Amino acid sequence: MKSDLLRNPAKMLLGGLSIALSMVGGAAGAAPAGYPNGPITMVIPWPPGGAADFMGRVVAARMSEKLGQPVVIENRPGADTIIATRRVAAARPDGYTLFLASSNNAVNATLHPDTESGFLQEFVPIINIGVAPTVLVVNASFPARTVPELLELLKKGKPNAYTYAYSGQGSASHVSAIQFTRRTGLEIMGVSYKGASPATVDLLGGHVNMMFNVVPAIAGHVRDGKLYPLFALSDKRLASLPDVPTSAEVGFPELKAGMWHGLAAPAGTPAGVVQKIEATVAEILKEPAVVEKMESQGAIILGSDARAFHQTIVRDTQMYKELFGAGGAAR
Known part of the structure; x- marks a missing residue:
């Protein structure tokens, strides 16, 4: 039947x-009455x-x-x-x-x-x-202040001599770092954290060298001079960090995360x-x-x-x- x-x-x-x-x-x-x-x-x-x-x-x-x-x-x-x-x-x-x-x-x-x-x-x-676009930031005491300086420093050092923090596998900070290392052919040791906030704390303390981090987690530290931004993975400059160049401006137009x-x-x-x-x-x-x-x-x-x-x-x-x-x- x-x-x-x-x-x-x-x-x-x-x-x-x-x-x-x-x-x-x-x-x-429909939504329950009074929801x-x-x-x-x-x-x-x-x-x-x-x-x-x-x-x-x-x-x-x-x-x-x-x-x-x-x-x-x-x-x-x-x-x-x-x-x-x-x-x-x-x-x-x-x-x-x-x-x-x-x-x-x-x-x-x-x-x-x-x-x-x-x-x-x-x-x-x-x-x-x-x-939230990511920005590559380094500790204020880190010797590199531009992307060319960073690349030269990393090339002179031994593989994995420098470290980057990231807030968990598959996060924007992780994906950004993977794209960057693959594009440059450089080996940098990744250190995983539960979130951007604890990773930023260790970056401020000098326990890691750099991080691709989202702006809300770093903006105040950048303004205070405790972190230094090298470039933003964005199509255009960010209103909150207008002096920071984009990935295209530093020679990596394909990097966007x-x-x-x-x-x-x-x-x-x-x-x-x-x-x-x-x-x-x-x-x-x-x-x-x-x-x-x-x-x-x-x-x-x-x-x-x-x-x-x-x-x-x-x-x-x-x-x-x-x-x-x-x-x-x-x-």
């Missing part, structure tokens, strides 16, 4: 469309002080005001963002637990295939907030909830005060909607598969 769907092709078509839309817009259904009627938790997979924490707190503060409920930040760093990812993936899909996803979630499909191969099966993208940060929710979150959060954050990202605050810290606002954000994750997942080999080794 044929099922109702097989006897009704139109119904079958609508059913398939509903499933497809749920992949980028959450499970079918939100309690606190929302935004889980950030990095420690306080980095670009992710900065972006998340700026958005969370305005969400609290616009939604009339507190949006509480929960920092869950560690394990290349896996600790936080697992925490949110297991949460109830009701819109009260959100995840500040990042480029790491695209690369983890390759670095940690056993547990992280299905981000888009476990999460619903909501909105891509922005991207930055980490995007966007909101996601556990799979199965009602589409109405996803749409309400997306619309709320989209409005926030257009506010002049928010734009000024973000740009002052080197962030570039994107505001990409759920569908565009979904496409970004798909594209970057493939890009990182091509960049990294098994076990996280760069190809």
Whole structure:
């Protein structure tokens, strides 16, 4: 006996469309009446002080005001963002637990295939907030003050005689360093940290020599003269560091890296909830005060909607598969 769907092709078509839309817009259904009627938790997979924490707190503060409920930040760093990812993936899909996803979630499909191969099966993208370009900075006592001086110093030294910090495998700082060493053919020893903030502390202390770091983590130290920027991996000069040359200006136009940060929710979150959060954050990202605050810290606002954000994750997942080999080794 044929099922109702097989006897009704139109119904079958609508059913398939509903499933497809749920992949980028959450499970079918409107937001529950009165949503939100309690606190929302935004889980950030990095420690306080980095670009992710900065972006998340700026958005969370305005969400609290616009939604009339507190949006509480929960920092869950560690394990290349896996600790936080697992925490949110297991949460109830009701819109009260959100995840500040990042480029790491695209690369983890390759670095940690056993547990992280299905981000888009476990999460619903909501909105891509922005991207934080990286800047190569050195400790103020480091002898090189320009890229040519750095290259000469590294070429004269023994392989791995100098060190660079990075905030976990697959992070923007890691990818930037891989691109730089591969482009220059230089061997520099990488030292991994749980986030940009602890890495910056060791860079300031002279325990590592250099780092490709995001602007929010270094801007104050650059202004205070404790860190020195050599170049930014960006298409144009950053408003927050206008005197720092771009990668193209120092002879590496192909070097471009930055980490995007966007909101996601556990799979199965009602589409109405996803749409309400997306619309709320989209409005926030257009506010002049928010734009000024973000740009002052080197962030570039994107505001990409759920569908565009979904496409970004798909594209970057493939890009990182091509960049990294098994076990996280760069190809």
